[in-house]
Structures are given as structure tokens and as C-alpha cells.
Amino acid sequence: MLTIYFLLAILYPVLLGRMKAIWEKSQRPIQLKGPSEMVTVIIPFRNEAENLPSIYRSVRALNYRPLQVLFVNDCSEDDSVFILSKLLAQTNEVDMSFEILHAQGIGKKSALHTGIQHACSEIILTTDADCDLPVFWVDLMVSSFIEKEVQLVAGPVISEGGTDFLRRFQQIEWASVLLATHTGFALRKPLMCSGANLAYRKSAFLEVDGYIGNEHIMSGDDEFLLKKVIRHFGVESVRYIKEEEVLVLTKAQASWSRLFSQKVRWASKWKLHQSAIHSFSSILPVLFQLIFLSSFVLLSQGKQGVIVFCFLWGAKMISEYWSLSFVLGSFSINQPRWSVNLTSIFHPIYVMRVVFGALLGKFDWKGRNSLDKP
Structure with a gap:
């Protein structure tokens, strides 16, 4: 023993x-893709009244143009739509359009699918309503699609910091998730990614039938799509960018009970990957x-x-x-x-x-x- x-x-x-x-070995040069074709950012939300002003400001600060931004309401029961409508009413952007859509179904996957149906671009980026985006996020994620074989690009996500142990714990655990995620991509055996920092071709999403086959599962809009793309296009069709310039910050859970609920939701799908x-x-x-x-x-x-x-x-x-x-x-x-x-x-x-x-x-x-x- x-x-x-x-x-x-x-x-x-x-x-x-x-x-x-x-992690240390696989550094990649950062490339900025100049403004050219339109890119669509899809942000599903449910009961995010307190976070929508922040993600709205974060999106407004993005460098890339032209940009289509689709907020998709997943049956919110709070003032999310009202608050967001007031924010968008004050917007006057020439090369950035905003729209509020209502999901044609229930759940995050339905919200994303609704957004994809309304997307005017070939390249789609997704994030969550409780996130903060780096200024050059779109530029850097889009740059990987210069390679025609690339169909999906994933980026790092980490929780915001804090002085209490709960927030410190979450950030350190996220670091372990990022380390495992990057290792999987580097060894050409990708296992996971986060829908809070994800980009893919609309044509690829449609070609692999999107979420068909796993639409009944509450989570996994990111990992199941990743696996579908790899099975259909091959592992060379996916990329992972781990540099700080594309790091998306997500809001830390405010209590241990909420943190456990979040992690149980993510972990509960482990046996469904086949x-x-x-x-x-x-x-x-x-x-x-x-x-x-x-x-x-x-x-x-x-x-x-x-x-x-x-x-x-x-x-x-x-x-x-x-x-x-x-x-x-x-x-x-x-x-x-x-x-x-x-x-x-x-x-x-x-x-x-x-x-x-x-x-x-x-x-x-x-x-x-x-x-x-x-």
C-alpha cells in the first residue's frame, strides 16, 4: 500500500x-486581422439583468468592425429584456448592429440556434452575458480562420479575481481546467472548450447538424459541437488560442452552493460523450x-x-x-x-x-x- x-x-x-x-512550448504569434467581412457575436441570456449593462459596454468597446451583435433571450423572468432594450435604444453605431431575439424553444442551445439562424456572417463568435471581453477578442479569434481548413476556434476563460477564498479557489480551479484543455488540443485529442469563448463557421455548424442529438441536454453546447466538428472535419479543423489577449473573464459564483450547481451541471454530461x-x-x-x-x-x-x-x-x-x-x-x-x-x-x-x-x-x-x- x-x-x-x-x-x-x-x-x-x-x-x-x-x-x-x-503549455510553455506552444506559444503562437498574435495576428490581427484587419476589418473586412462582417462577424456575428451571439450572446444568449436568461435572467441576466444585473450583468447585461456590463457585457453591453464590453461589446461596444470591441475593436473589430463590421460587427453584428445578437442578444438572444432564453425565457428570462426578470427585467433583462427591458434593461437591454433601453441600452440598445441609446446606441448609434455605423458599423455595429444590435438586435434582441427571442429563443425559438427553451434552453441555451435553442437560444444559440436562434441566433445562428439570424446571423448574417459566416464567422460566428459566442460568449455569455456574465463575461468581460478583451478589446481585440474578435480580431484575434477571426485571424485563425485565414486557414481554410479551420472550422472552430476555442479560447481561454477564467473567473474574475477577488480577495475571499471562494473567488481565489474558482480562479485557481479554472487554471487547472485551462491547463487540461490546452494539453488536449496540443496532443490533438481535444476534450473540452468553453462556449463563453468560442468561434466557428456557420456553414460548419449547419453541416454537422448543430445540436441535433444532444438538444435535450442542458449543457454541452460547446463540447458536443467540438466533438461533432472533429468527427466530421478532422482534428486539424480545430484550434485553441491560449494567449492573454483573447482571455475572457467570467463572473465568479457568489456562493459555494451556486458553484457546486454549476460544476455538477457541467460534470453530469461526462457519460454522454460516447x-x-x-x-x-x-x-x-x-x-x-x-x-x-x-x-x-x-x-x-x-x-x-x-x-x-x-x-x-x-x-x-x-x-x-x-x-x-x-x-x-x-x-x-x-x-x-x-x-x-x-x-x-x-x-x-x-x-x-x-x-x-x-x-x-x-x-x-x-x-x-x-x-x-x-
């Missing part, structure tokens, strides 16, 4: 070191966390057990600080060592809580229940 924990204490840092090396690689990549991190939690039994195994326990957790905390601080640093984000170390200690418990919720398959999100039918 001691041998298993000892080997994990060596394997885990090696794995993180390999992922960090891949991919052995995806299943393995989902199960492996859980196994790591299970072993870390079970290692407390070592404290009852005498002096040798205590030594191995300290070695294991020391290796975990040092390697996670080393790799995740590097990822955060590449986006000019600094987290104190204590917050990363505390996250390392708490994360196994957090993961198992999310796994338990995902296995039950029950969660609430923005006034909807996972058992509701879209």
Missing part, C-alpha cells in the same frame, strides 16, 4: 510538469482525488506511513503551485501561495462533492431544474 502512494507522489508531479512544458478517451480523462482526475483522500489512512501506519503521507501531500501542493501559478502568471494573474496550497488541500473534497452530484444528476440552474425538459 505504501508503494502505491509513493509512486503517486512521483507520477503526479511528473504529469503536471509535462502539461506545464506543453468516447473512451473522454471517459478516461474524466475518471482519472477523480481517481487521483480518491487516492489523495484515502491517503489519510497512512497516518495510522506508523512512522513510515506518516513519512509517505507527508511526501505525497507535499508533492501534490508543490507541483500544483508550480504548474497552476505558471498558468495564472501567463495571464498576468498572481495568487498567493497560501491560496493555492489551501485549494490543493480542499480540492479533493470539492471534486468528490461534484462527482456525487453528477451521479445523482439533479441540479438547479437559473431557475431551471435538471429534470425539466427543454
Whole structure:
């Protein structure tokens, strides 16, 4: 038993070191595509009254022109449409058009599909209403489509920072997600991406039949589309841009209960991908966390057990600080060592809580229940 924990204490840092090396190696030159063809930005929203003014200002500040911006209402029950209508009524842009659409169905996928039907451009970008966009976001995402074989481009997303542990925890966890996402793309085995920072050709979306086959699932508008594009066009048709200039900031969850609901919603679709690689990549991190939690039994195994326990957790905390601080640093984000170390200690418990919720398959999100039918 001691041998298993000892080997994990060596394997885990090696794995993180390999992922960090891949991140560090794959730098790409930033290219700005000058204003030319129209690009469409689709922003689905549901009960986002407090966030719409911010995303509206963020979109207005984008450098790219000409731009079509489609806000798609997913059955909001608050003042979202009223607030957004007032904002758009004050808009007077020559090369930027705004429109509020109402989803032809229920759920985010229906909202996105409605926006895609109304898109006037070939290149479509999607984001969420609780995000903040970098000024050259469109320019840089669009530049990848210079290569004709490229059908879909994904970019990094991270939660906003803060001084409390909840917000620090979320940002550090996002760093681990970005590290895993980039590794998948770099090894030509993409596993995930985020619809908050995604671009694709409208023709590609239509050719792979969009969300048909997974429209009944509350989440996955990003990952299921990614898999469809890869199956149809090949892995060379997708790209991932990890540079700071395209980093999209998303609003941090305000409570642990909301954070768990969000993560359970994302994790609950793991078994629906019908991919052995995806299943393995989902199960492996859980196994790591299970072993870390079970290692407390070592404290009852005498002096040798205590030594191995300290070695294991020391290796975990040092390697996670080393790799995740590097990822955060590449986006000019600094987290104190204590917050990363505390996250390392708490994360196994957090993961198992999310796994338990995902296995039950029950969660609430923005006034909807996972058992509701879209």
C-alpha cells in the first residue's frame, strides 16, 4: 500500500510538469486581422439583468468592425429584456448592429440556434452575458480562420479575481481546467472548450447538424459541437488560442452552493460523450482525488506511513503551485501561495462533492431544474 502512494507522489508531479512544458512550448504569434467581412457575436441570456449593462459596454468597446451583435433571450423572468432594450435604444453605431431575439424553444442551445439562424456572417463568435471581453477578442479569434481548413476556434476563460477564498479557489480551479484543455488540443485529442469563448463557421455548424442529438441536454453546447466538428472535419479543423489577449473573464459564483450547481451541471454530461478517451480523462482526475483522500489512512501506519503521507501531500501542493501559478502568471494573474496550497488541500473534497452530484444528476440552474425538459 505504501508503494502505491509513493509512486503517486512521483507520477503526479511528473504529469503536471509535462502539461506545464506543453503549455510553455506552444506559444503562437498574435495576428490581427484587419476589418473586412462582417462577424456575428451571439450572446444568449436568461435572467441576466444585473450583468447585461456590463457585457453591453464590453461589446461596444470591441475593436473589430463590421460587427453584428445578437442578444438572444432564453425565457428570462426578470427585467433583462427591458434593461437591454433601453441600452440598445441609446446606441448609434455605423458599423455595429444590435438586435434582441427571442429563443425559438427553451434552453441555451435553442437560444444559440436562434441566433445562428439570424446571423448574417459566416464567422460566428459566442460568449455569455456574465463575461468581460478583451478589446481585440474578435480580431484575434477571426485571424485563425485565414486557414481554410479551420472550422472552430476555442479560447481561454477564467473567473474574475477577488480577495475571499471562494473567488481565489474558482480562479485557481479554472487554471487547472485551462491547463487540461490546452494539453488536449496540443496532443490533438481535444476534450473540452468553453462556449463563453468560442468561434466557428456557420456553414460548419449547419453541416454537422448543430445540436441535433444532444438538444435535450442542458449543457454541452460547446463540447458536443467540438466533438461533432472533429468527427466530421478532422482534428486539424480545430484550434485553441491560449494567449492573454483573447482571455475572457467570467463572473465568479457568489456562493459555494451556486458553484457546486454549476460544476455538477457541467460534470453530469461526462457519460454522454460516447468516447473512451473522454471517459478516461474524466475518471482519472477523480481517481487521483480518491487516492489523495484515502491517503489519510497512512497516518495510522506508523512512522513510515506518516513519512509517505507527508511526501505525497507535499508533492501534490508543490507541483500544483508550480504548474497552476505558471498558468495564472501567463495571464498576468498572481495568487498567493497560501491560496493555492489551501485549494490543493480542499480540492479533493470539492471534486468528490461534484462527482456525487453528477451521479445523482439533479441540479438547479437559473431557475431551471435538471429534470425539466427543454
